[in-house]
Amino acid sequence: MSDVFDQFQGTDSYIASDELRHAVNVAVALARPLLVRGEPGTGKTLLAENLARSLGLPLIRWHVKSTTKARDGLYVYDTVARLHDSRFNSGDVRDIAKYIKLGPLGQALDADSRVVLLIDEIDKADIEFPNDLLLEIDAMRFWIDETGREVVAKQRPVVIITSNNEKELPDAFLRRCVFHYIQFPTRELMAEIVRVHHPDITDRVLDNALEMFFGLRATPKLRKKPSTSELIDWICALKKAGVDLSRVSGGIPFLGTLLKTEQDVELVGKRAKA
């Protein structure tokens, strides 16, 4: 076994399944971006944070929004500031480099040491967005046209890309990635995850909570099933309020932390009565 492999074992606050660990290590060893998909709230974004922590590397985040352009990730040339400076003589406008600001991807490539780069929710941007990044992600280098400087990665960053969507990332982009789908945790894994966040929880409380939680998830026709992060919040709320689940009758307390649409709350309420 090469020493590049098996570096990521999860951390004390992040429990990764064997499959996920394997996928992460494959991506690190092959120096390819890891594309992570899965239901919202299964810890896709947290993965990058904890990977950075466990590898001891700095993390650079790039949160993609619907208006994000691929170029923004490389660098932004602040023309307006330069125009302003030239108008009011407030700086040396001949130095274009001063007006070039590297974006998250640019910073990751320009860094002196290896970094972890998180490209979060890549599907939020325009459909063409991933295609515009192909070359940079493949070659790990790009040109700043305005200054004629080429930024080349000294060490290929570890790239984690998350996406909520089922589809619609371009094939050419997918080809370059290593893929992992985070499945919803099983009951055993979930118990382990909850214990990490609430180390003082007793077996009985945990058992009751998981029973209710998985029962709720099994409710047919829910618009948005509660996820791991919601379960953890819910248990936090229960603990703060000092609710004893085994004595609760008629409905789930703090349902609002688990269900986020009124239709779902109504649906569950009706089923509880029936």
Next chain:
Amino acid sequence: MLIDFLFELRKKRLPVSTHEWMALMEAMALGLHESSLDGFYHLCRTICIKDIAHYDAYDEAFLAYFKDVHTDALSLTEQLRAWLADPRNLEGLTDEQRQALQDLDLEKLRELFEQRLKEQKERHDGGNRWIGTGGTSPFGNSGKNPTGMRVGGGGSRSAMAVADERRFKEYRRDVVLDVRQIDVALRGLRRLGREGAEEELDLDETVDKTCRNAGDIDIVFRPPRRNRVKVVLLMDVGGSMDPHSELMSRLFTAASRSGRFAKFRSYYFHNCIYNTIYEDAQFRKGLPVADLLSNSDRDEKLVIVGDALMHPAELLDPGGSMYLYAQNRASGIEWLRRLSAHFRSAAWLNPEPERFWSGTTIEVIASVFGMWPLTLDGLAQSVRYLVRGGERPKVGDPSKWMKAVAG
């Protein structure tokens, strides 16, 4: 030798490229598959399969290709040898059992094991024959047979078992449709253009104007790009559509999301479209189809969702509406033709599975409107058709059975 597996995957229509295959080879050279079939199963899936909808087909291909591989046969026999060599294991056996143990030699045991493994299809606990746990068969885990082979156990499950479980069946593209997936499919339905309030900085124009202005900054704004597609959605509700109501509401949720289309209108009808459609699903507020035609552009996209299943008379005869008070002089099919003639692009989405289409009114309606099944693939294809045009899907010829009905 593994190249055949690549073609097995391609045969299942999995889009695995040479690029990915080379990466897999590189990974195997690095030893990332941990020299085991299980490791290979995960490694290959991680590198080559990029969509959970393809996981099931991958499992199928994996099973088909590796079913004859003697899973870990070698390490099992070695384990067994070591086990047999340990005299402690023979303690507490009767003389009879010891005798039986001598009879059961290694080669025979292995043959028997593989044969049983092939016969056995499911998990097994207890009993004295199959491979499983807690039994007295010679094979399995935590069992009582003195000469038993311990199979797996303790660690993670084997890839074959995982693949055999086909856990990813429900993710297949052709069945599931949740709001998000519909959302994504509808994203293709767009034509971008700049319209509306000017709120985006137009850099080129700003630089240009500023230069012309002798260096005095002149900032220019422009409207952001927006989708200009307008959509009219007509939905069949009630009766035979009831089983599909959940799916319909998902489609509606995704389509009506604000800002998705420049203009979005939706109406309801029951069974077939006659002279009136309705603004509400309770059929209280009617809107004459003629009005719809006169106040909609021909460029708007018409999307009809319905099962298109009815008695032929309801579709083809004038006055075919099942409601007595609805006086329609033109037949249903005539109204459909008018709609189809007005809108340049229109699509009919049918929640009824395609295999039930033949010999029904679906075929008649599909000759007027391009018809796609309401699956993710069907939706994506219809969106492509609405935006770019092209061929409509071919549906059976209704003329044969229609004669029989008429006769």
